[in-house]
Amino acid sequence: MAKKPIGPVRRAFAPWEDGNATPFIEFRNVTKRFGDFTAVDDLSLKIYEREFFALLGGSGCGKTTMMRMLAGFETPNSGEIFLDGQPLHGVPPHRRPVNMMFQSYALFPHMTVEANIAFGLKQEGMAKAAITERVAQMLKLVKLEDFARRKPHQLSGGQRQRVALARSLAKKPKVLLLDEPLGALDRKLREETQFELTDLQQDLGMTFVIVTHDQEEAMTMADRIAVMDKGRIVQIATPSEIYELPNSRFVADFIGDINLLECKLTGRNGDSSALRSEIFDCDIEVAQPVEASVGDTVWFAIRPEKVRIGFDKPATTVNRLSGEVWDIGYLGDVSIYHTHIRDEETIRATVANHSRVVERPMSWEDKVWLSWDRDAGIVLTR
């Protein structure tokens, strides 16, 4: 399937599209088993220098194992990991030029904030004066100058997170690994920190690899996201591609909210495809070629915000459904209309609340029409 660019490119940074670019981190057919459980299954992956890369997936998908193998805490059963061209096999954690920010922060409880940040520098045998200078620099970076002499237990959750970040950045590693770095923070603080981390990564020009189960976190921060499931990578793409062009039902369902309609492919016509859903009694036309034969079962996926809802019957005969409003979820900024089609199937449509009226034109049990454009949805073959 030919990739077409979606919307403006976020940054003019896309080494993964350059065939000649050498990867900075490379997983080559890596497998890791714990007893009978295969955590990472024959996985290959390339991450480029200065990239902000996210490993996204549910618990037990192998994302944390990937990171721990990179840091050296786990050894792959087979396959090889390269960093900057060098194989990492047999290199113990303390000799790897990567630093990790732990999910639990893992601050040394018996040391002050200063001593925590200086710990890695001392191991390097850096001169005392240089250490003092770097620690001051790091404290300023994370805005904790006034807390240098405190112990970790004298800090709040957000401050501890900053200390952990400063400690892992102090050695200026080639790669910074972040294991669910914002998991313990409350929503407001998390959003702030997400943007701070992105800025920081751009300023320092380091390669960041983040592990997270929070799709929002991955979407806001990462240049590219690898969606993982059962030890394999399902899709690697930029956040907008992952959202708009998921390659499977798993990814479509994992990232954001989506309506999935099981269909039969009824026609292929150059750049567009025709589908028919018997369950919904609906003909669908999509501006997208599909790699499947006529008669195959495929899935039509469309995001709720791309579905129009209204009283008027659309002029076209395709890409429309009639139904009855069954439930309305009011979220403040948007409302989600759960519409029953043929009394059993549900399609969700999101409507932005443009005005401040409490009375909605559409209400429960109203007969409505749903419609969408030819390029609003996507056809999935798996």
Place this chain on the structure above:
Amino acid sequence: MRNGPSWFNVTSVALGLAFLYLPIILLVIYSFNDSRLVTVWGGFSTRWYGELLNNQQLLDAAWVTLRVAFLSASIATLLGTLAALVLVRSGRFLGRTLFSGMVYAPLVMPEVILGLSLLLLFVAVDQARGFWTVIIAHTTFAMCYVAVVVQSRLTGFDVSLEEAAQDLGCPPLRTFFSVTLPIILPGVVAGWMLAFTLSLDDLVVASFTTGPGATTLPMKIYSQVRLGVTPEINAISTILVGLVAVVVIAVSLMTKRQEVRRQQDIRLAEAQQA
């Protein structure tokens, strides 16, 4: 809701405490008895504490005991900490259950058996009994107690702290000394103190494994008691009780104050965040 404790509770506590401490209180009171006869009160005096200083035999025994306790507690702490580390960290290995069982066995083994088997061992390898054999014997059983105490401290230890240290470039051995040990230190110190106390008051194992010139204080006291209790024994016992009490109270006060300060710090940090 009723206020205050019930009569039943008060009586229970009083009886329980009396049962535990009445003998010790009597011993302390009689150590200040002026009379040579232990059972007859002859007025208040501290003369037996003075006499104590002239009793060279008793002082020698006390010195031996302190040295034995210090050395065996130190060796037991080293070995016990290592055993605890293996038990907590190594995960599954062949014979782990057997190993942990064997580490704990001396906790429940009758002292007589332990003493006798050690004596047989020393005889078998033709080792002359004395100061060092007592130390080895005390190390043997004290080590298990240390292992138990340190193990409980290690179980709550966040392994990611060690990983963080290594991640920051610290080799494994240095990680142990700069991160692991400082954090489990309270457990190790508690283990040492327990081992020290156990060695201090051991009579049975020491009797089996000692030789000429290495009489410990409990052995000395026991042998003197067989000839009749003298007020001197009361005096030295009072000193021992006082010593142990002071150490225990000091340690518990210290940990309590630390905990209070810690809680205050945490509340302060949370308040500042809000």
